[in-house]
Amino acid sequence: MYAAAARVPAALANRHRLELLDLLSQRPRTVQDVATEAGITVANASQHLQVLGRCGLVDVERRGTFAFYRAAGPAVYRLLVEMRAVAATVDERIADAERAYLGSREPGIPTFDEARSALAEARTALLDARPREEYEAAHLPGAISAPLDALRSGKVALPRSKRYVVYCRGPYCVFADEAVALLRERGLDATRLSLGPAEWIAAGGEVQRVG
Amino acid sequence: MYAAAARVPAALANRHRLELLDLLSQRPRTVQDVATEAGITVANASQHLQVLGRCGLVDVERRGTFAFYRAAGPAVYRLLVEMRAVAATVDERIADAERAYLGSREPGIPTFDEARSALAEARTALLDARPREEYEAAHLPGAISAPLDALRSGKVALPRSKRYVVYCRGPYCVFADEAVALLRERGLDATRLSLGPAEWIAAGGEVQRVG
DNA sequence: ACCATATTCGCGAAATCTCTTGAATATGGT
DNA sequence: ACCATATTCAAGAGATTTCGCGAATATGGT
Numbered sequence: 001m002y003a004a005a006a007r008v009p010a011a012l013a014n015r016h017r018l019e020l021l022d023l024l025s026q027r028p029r030t031v032q033d034v035a036t037e038a039g040i041t042v043a044n045a046s047q048h049l050q051v052l053g054r055c056g057l058v059d060v061e062r063r064g065t066f067a068f069y070r071a072a073g074p075a076v077y078r079l080l081v082e083m084r085a086v087a088a089t090v091d092e093r094i095a096d097a098e099r100a101y102l103g104s105r106e107p108g109i110p111t112f113d114e115a116r117s118a119l120a121e122a123r124t125a126l127l128d129a130r131p132r133e134e135y136e137a138a139h140l141p142g143a144i145s146a147p148l149d150a151l152r153s154g155k156v157a158l159p160r161s162k163r164y165v166v167y168c169r170g171p172y173c174v175f176a177d178e179a180v181a182l183l184r185e186r187g188l189d190a191t192r193l194s195l196g197p198a199e200w201i202a203a204g205g206e207v208q209r210v211g
Numbered sequence: 212m213y214a215a216a217a218r219v220p221a222a223l224a225n226r227h228r229l230e231l232l233d234l235l236s237q238r239p240r241t242v243q244d245v246a247t248e249a250g251i252t253v254a255n256a257s258q259h260l261q262v263l264g265r266c267g268l269v270d271v272e273r274r275g276t277f278a279f280y281r282a283a284g285p286a287v288y289r290l291l292v293e294m295r296a297v298a299a300t301v302d303e304r305i306a307d308a309e310r311a312y313l314g315s316r317e318p319g320i321p322t323f324d325e326a327r328s329a330l331a332e333a334r335t336a337l338l339d340a341r342p343r344e345e346y347e348a349a350h351l352p353g354a355i356s357a358p359l360d361a362l363r364s365g366k367v368a369l370p371r372s373k374r375y376v377v378y379c380r381g382p383y384c385v386f387a388d389e390a391v392a393l394l395r396e397r398g399l400d401a402t403r404l405s406l407g408p409a410e411w412i413a414a415g416g417e418v419q420r421v422g
Numbered sequence: 423a424c425c426a427t428a429t430t431c432g433c434g435a436a437a438t439c440t441c442t443t444g445a446a447t448a449t450g451g452t
Numbered sequence: 453a454c455c456a457t458a459t460t461c462a463a464g465a466g467a468t469t470t471c472g473c474g475a476a477t478a479t480g481g482t
Contacts (some may be wrong), residue, residue: 432473441466
């Protein structure tokens with residue numbers, strides 16, 4: 001019984017599998033895709049994805065010769081969030097990363113409740129600083145896609161009359177921070193929301209898709 | 212970074228450590244105590260507990276020559292609950308056990324919200340069917356200790372005018388079921404609450420202690 | 423039919439984990 | 453001081469996991 005229950009943490013007990021699951025929590029990806037992102041061979045990525053799949057952590061949808069893997073559901077997001085919470089209370093590197101990140105940079109908005117009250121104002125807009133593919137796969141309700149590249153090249157029209165709340169992949173991602181810095185350089189009012197879609201889904205929130 | 216984060220699931224990826232943590236989620240225990248409960252040697256239990264401790268999953272308090280280990284905090288309870296949730300969606304044995312348990316026996320009260328509304332009535336009492344030591348370490352607010360042994364030997368005074376809601380360690384524990392069966396044989400109105408203190412703590416609830 | 427490509431499978435060496443055994447350490451009581 | 457006991461430490465055999473490599477499988481296009 002406990003041996004059976006231990007298979008889920010066993011699947012997560014590997015840095016590559018953790019990274020793959022993290023990648024898949026942003027959007028579905030092919031084996032090749034995650035392999036290059038994580039810097040491992042395709043064969044190895046395939047094996048790791050199968051381990052994750054056997055424990056119900058990822059689902060696979062086959063389209064032609066491609067296998068699109070994705071995080072299996074809200075329960076997986078909740079598990080990831082809780083695991084990071086425990087890890088952060090002890091592990092030096094994670095805690096340091098968090099301190100370095102949350103300390104050196106400004107705190108931003110730490111909860112969805114606060115974000116919601118900020119967004120209640122009509123002149124506040126929510127921006128998604130992640131790559132467009134991730135925005136298309138799942139984004140917070142009402143968010144506008146504003147990938148960092150597009151912001152840099154000025155391809156996103158941002159009226160000066162608005163206030164902007166920017167989010168990205170999650171607390172440890174730097175996209176939103178860079179986006180906020182960029183907007184402020186241009187004299188816009190921007191704040192970071194230091195949570196991402198994973199935390200939103202974990203909290204029971206619904207997401208929107210494109211197409 | 213991911214290697215560091217993987218240490219938490221690695222600590223949980225062992226049936227004995229999972230069982231130990233489960234035991235410690237009910238009440239603090241000594242090394243010997245958990246060793247005999249889990250059927251492993253003391254040295255082995257000590258090693259496993261140290262692994263759990265290094266990841267911040269358990270705390271230790273030394274009193275004399277004894278080392279009392281306990282689950283480290285609400286985050287650990289939340290992690291355990293989420294892990295079981297994921298495991299139950301896939302693993303045959305766990306899902307079977309759940310079906311067998313929740314199917315063959317009656318469903319009981321599945322959420323704290325429903326329990327709260329039942330307990331709002333003044334004539335409803337909440338009973339804790341676990342061993343007294345666990346009740347003393349932590350029990351749901353307002354619960355009365357009614358260990359199975361004490362119920363069997365009739366040592367708990369239960370007025371016939373009340374309705375009883377009985378809980379135990381959690382969804383997979385049978386104490387509450389047996390207690391409910393026992394009370395009904397005696398013509399009392401009893402229902403099982405199929406959640407335990409772990410789920411209560413995971414949901415952010417406060418617990419009471421004795422002494 | 424044939425080819426290109428995405429994925430999966432199988433094997434073997436290296437690394438890691440597990441558990442037992444026996445000893446070492448530390449604390450409290452006599 | 454000495455002893456009993458609770459816990460921890462250390463080392464080694466055995467089991468499991470990891471990962472690269474090469475081959476096998478499967479699908480879609482030409």
